[in-house]
Amino acid sequence: MSNRTKGGEFLIKETDPKDIFIPEDYTEEQHMIADSCKEFLDAEVFPNLDRIDSMEEGLMPSLLDKAGDLGLLGISVPEDLGGFGKGFVTSMLTAEVTGAGHSFAVALSAHTGIGTLPILYYGTEEQKAKYIPKLASGEWKGCYCLTEPSAGSDANSGKTKAVLSDDGKHYILNGQKMWITNGGFAHVFTVFAKIGDDDNLSAFILTKDMEGLSLNPEEKKLGIKGSSTRQVFFNNVKVPVENLLGERQEGFMIALNILNIGRIKLAGAALGAAKMAISRSVNYANEREQFGRAISKYGAIRYKLAEQAIKCFATESALYRASQSIEDEIENLISEGMDKQKATLEGIKQFAVECAILKVHGSETLDYVVDEGVQIYGGMGYSAEAPMERAYRDARINRIFEGTNEINRMLSVDLMLKRAMKGEIDLMTPAMKIAEELMEIPDFDFDDSAAYATETRLIANFKKAVLLVAGAAAKTLMQQLAKEQEVLMNIADMMMETYIAESTLLRIQKLGENATEEQIAMMKVYLYDAADRIGKAGRDAIQSFADGDELRAMMMGMKRFTKHEPFNVKEHRRVVAAKLIDKNEYCF
Numbered sequence: 173m174s175n176r177t178k179g180g181e182f183l184i185k186e187t188d189p190k191d192i193f194i195p196e197d198y199t200e201e202q203h204m205i206a207d208s209c210k211e212f213l214d215a216e217v218f219p220n221l222d223r224i225d226s227m228e229e230g231l232m233p234s235l236l237d238k239a240g241d242l243g244l245l246g247i248s249v250p251e252d253l254g255g256f257g258k259g260f261v262t263s264m265l266t267a268e269v270t271g272a273g274h275s276f277a278v279a280l281s282a283h284t285g286i287g288t289l290p291i292l293y294y295g296t297e298e299q300k301a302k303y304i305p306k307l308a309s310g311e312w313k314g315c316y317c318l319t320e321p322s323a324g325s326d327a328n329s330g331k332t333k334a335v336l337s338d339d340g341k342h343y344i345l346n347g348q349k350m351w352i353t354n355g356g357f358a359h360v361f362t363v364f365a366k367i368g369d370d371d372n373l374s375a376f377i378l379t380k381d382m383e384g385l386s387l388n389p390e391e392k393k394l395g396i397k398g399s400s401t402r403q404v405f406f407n408n409v410k411v412p413v414e415n416l417l418g419e420r421q422e423g424f425m426i427a428l429n430i431l432n433i434g435r436i437k438l439a440g441a442a443l444g445a446a447k448m449a450i451s452r453s454v455n456y457a458n459e460r461e462q463f464g465r466a467i468s469k470y471g472a473i474r475y476k477l478a479e480q481a482i483k484c485f486a487t488e489s490a491l492y493r494a495s496q497s498i499e500d501e502i503e504n505l506i507s508e509g510m511d512k513q514k515a516t517l518e519g520i521k522q523f524a525v526e527c528a529i530l531k532v533h534g535s536e537t538l539d540y541v542v543d544e545g546v547q548i549y550g551g552m553g554y555s556a557e558a559p560m561e562r563a564y565r566d567a568r569i570n571r572i573f574e575g576t577n578e579i580n581r582m583l584s585v586d587l588m589l590k591r592a593m594k595g596e597i598d599l600m601t602p603a604m605k606i607a608e609e610l611m612e613i614p615d616f617d618f619d620d621s622a623a624y625a626t627e628t629r630l631i632a633n634f635k636k637a638v639l640l641v642a643g644a645a646a647k648t649l650m651q652q653l654a655k656e657q658e659v660l661m662n663i664a665d666m667m668m669e670t671y672i673a674e675s676t677l678l679r680i681q682k683l684g685e686n687a688t689e690e691q692i693a694m695m696k697v698y699l700y701d702a703a704d705r706i707g708k709a710g711r712d713a714i715q716s717f718a719d720g721d722e723l724r725a726m727m728m729g730m731k732r733f734t735k736h737e738p739f740n741v742k743e744h745r746r747v748v749a750a751k752l753i754d755k756n757e758y759c760f
Contacts, residue, residue: 176504177497179523180588182671183635184602189681193261193496195488196683202262205247209269212242217273221562224275224398227390232279232398233313233357240310244270245284249292250512254305260499260519261492264440268491271441272448274566275398281441282353282399283307285434287314290362290375293513294418294426299377303360315358317349317404318427325579328373328424332365332406336413343367343376343416345384345409355387355402363406364423373423377415384409395565432520434574436498436527439491439534442570443484446541449563450480450758453545456552458756467548471742474749476544481748482694483537485760490533490675494526528584529668532577535570542567581664582657588667589646589653603643606636610729626737627677627699634670637706637733641666641713644726648717662713666706673702690751691760693744700739707734 177185198206216235217224223231239245248263249255271277288307291299291314306312323330332347345365352358361378378385388403418426454477457468467473502519506512520527542564546553553560571577592599620626642663649656680687680695710730718726751759 176501178591178597179497180525180591180597182526182674183588183638183667184597184599187674187678189678192493192675192678192682193499194679194682195492196686198265202265205258205262206265206269208242209244209266212239212244213270213273213276217276221274221398225562227398227400232276232400235276236279236283236313237310239280240308244280245288245310246308247284249288249304249308253292253300254308260502260516261495264437264491264495267437267440268444271444274445274562275396277441277445278396278399278569279354281434281437282316283310283314285437286316286430287354287358287360287362289433290316290417290426290430291360291377293429293517294375294422295377296414298414299417303377307360312359313354313357314360314362315352315354316430317352317355317361317363319349319351321348321350325576327364327427330364330366330373332363334365334367334374334376334411336367337410340413342410342412345376345378345406345411347406349404351391352402352404354400355404356390356400361385361404362417363404364427365406367420370421372421372425373427374420375417375423375426376411377417378406378409378411382409382411393569395562395568397565429517429521431574432524432527435531435580436491436494436520436523438570438574439487439530440495442534442538442567443487443491445563445567446480446484446487446538447758449538449541449545449560450477450484450752451756452559452563453477453480453541453548454752454756454758456549456558458753460550468749468753471746473548474753475745476548477752478697478745478748480541480544481752481758481760482697482745483540484758485691485694486672486676486698487530487534487537489679490526490672491530493675493678494523494530497526498523525584525587525667526671528575528580528587529664529671531574532580532584532664533668533672535567535573535577538567538570578657578661581668582660584667585642585660585663586654589642599639600643603639606640606729607643609636610640610725624677624681627696630699630703630736631670631674631677633733633735634666634673634702634706637710637730638663638666638670640726640729640733641710644722645713645717656716659713659716662709662716665709666713669702669706669709673699688751690748693747694760696739697741697744697748700736700741703734703736707731710734 216238243256246255247258247266251257267281270280291303307314318327320330320332334343334345337344347365359380363376363378364373365376367374384407386405391401393401457473457477458466460467498519501522502515505515505518545560546564549558549560552558555561591597645653645659676695676698680692707730714723714726
């Protein structure tokens with residue numbers, strides 16, 4: 173166990189490139205599954221986007237039925253419960269490819285994720301046998317009822333109540349839930365409520381036919397208009413005691429663990445949507461002529477196309493690195509004798525920091541891509557006749573879904589610091605060493621002969637920058653740090669940029685001689701820009717809590733740790749853009 177990399181340890185450990193998974197490693201079977209997802213979107217979803225968005229009666233459930241017939245709803249469900257029993261990387265690839273499907277992608281991910289997994293991971297054998305095969309086939313659709321009008325980010329403050337009946341056979345449920353995806357057509361509802369005066373939520377399995385369960389009309393939304401979103405009301409709903417999911421008061425833990433999975437899967441879906449939007453941006457830039465030539469010939473447009481691709485490539489590199497880390501941990505736990513469902517939960521929980529980081533980076537990458545996509549389309553980008561308008565509106569929810577990006581930023585730092593306090597990760601020893609290093613003359617004795625030596629040193633310095641700021645903030649602010657949200661957000665951004673940048677470099681190192689000129693250029697540009705972003709966040713944080721000699725020393729440290737060699741970023745971006753324009757699609 174001691175040699176295994178734990179979640180969050182990327183800050184203090186070097187990772188061997190050969191140990192990570194990169195998209196270039198997909199098996200033939202994984203390529204086939206991805207192709208069948210693409211074919212499904214091309215045949216069933218893309219020709220019907222307007223019908224889906226107009227909420228045509230019965231259309232979305234029928235699409236989920238068809239997806240179920242193909243097996244797309246049961247990729248990660250065990251074979252003995254009617255699924256394919258595939259690993260985490262394969263389920264992530266499915267989430268990515270189907271993520272391009274606009275409102276359908278939301279319905280699909282809600283059903284296969286929060287609609288199915290709570291029962292799969294926490295259900296009794298009887299509950300799993302009763303519900304999972306029908307959810308995996310699509311015969312039943314699932315939804316997840318956590319959010320309430322007064323309980324959003326603070327989910328445990330929900331007011332929905334469950335009281336045990338006098339005969340002890342039922343829980344009587346009263347309350348309401350809102351923003352329930354798939355609520356309009358779901359058969360199975362996983363509902364969170366407090367039993368009596370309990371401090372923590374419990375979870376229950378309800379079905380649509382239970383008396384007292386009712387729905388409000390569909391919500392009108394900015395985007396994902398074809399996704400069913402309802403309020404759900406419970407008026408003295410009698411829930412059999414055997415429908416309690418997990419242990420009493422375990423609901424909050426169930427919700428958190430399922431959200432960890434949802435976060436990283438959301439990053440995958442955002443990546444799929446981003447790739448589609450980049451391809452459309454390139455198509456339009458190649459077709460649209462101004463001043464006598466295609467707009468893809470102009471530097472300002474080439475910058476946008478390259479930057480879209482660079483952010484996407486970086487997100488993808490980190491996404492599959494984390495997915496493989498999770499899969500490896502699951503396999504390790506199973507080999508030690510843990511049940512597969514429990515091992516899956518524990519494996520994902522171990523990498524909760526990375527899940528939070530990826531949720532933020534994936535959703536913000538997609539937002540950048542669609543925003544620049546609208547700009548590349550110009551006036552047509554603002555027209556509902558062209559595809560970017562829908563992509564732009566549909567993307568916006570991802571920074572709110574599965575915990576807002578603000579919550580996820582703070583969560584990533586909070587989890588890291590809690591692990592350090594518990595002794596699971598030793599952050600303080602390296603942080604103290606860095607503080608001492610600031611007082612010494614910089615070490616210029618560095619072997620620049622190895623491949624990507626400059627970039628490797630830059631990543632090592634990024635880690636020092638994070639540890640310097642996080643260590644000093646924890647030491648100076650102590651218990652007050654939790655209230656200093658601006659500082660936490662700065663540290664979160666530094667951590668995120670470090671993980672994404674390192675993952676991108678590791679991908680290039682693993683590719684070795686197979687890395688293309690364009691891939692190397694994307695990595696170098698990302699690291700160059702990450703240095704500035706880390707430097708800015710670090711300086712902002714330091715100036716929030718340090719003063720005097722400490723402030724001066726730390727500012728010098730930030731300058732040293734984010735220093736970058738001179739670099740022609742324009743030419744590197746042009747290399748990336750030229751390849752996109754030539755291939756007329758996202759091709760990395």
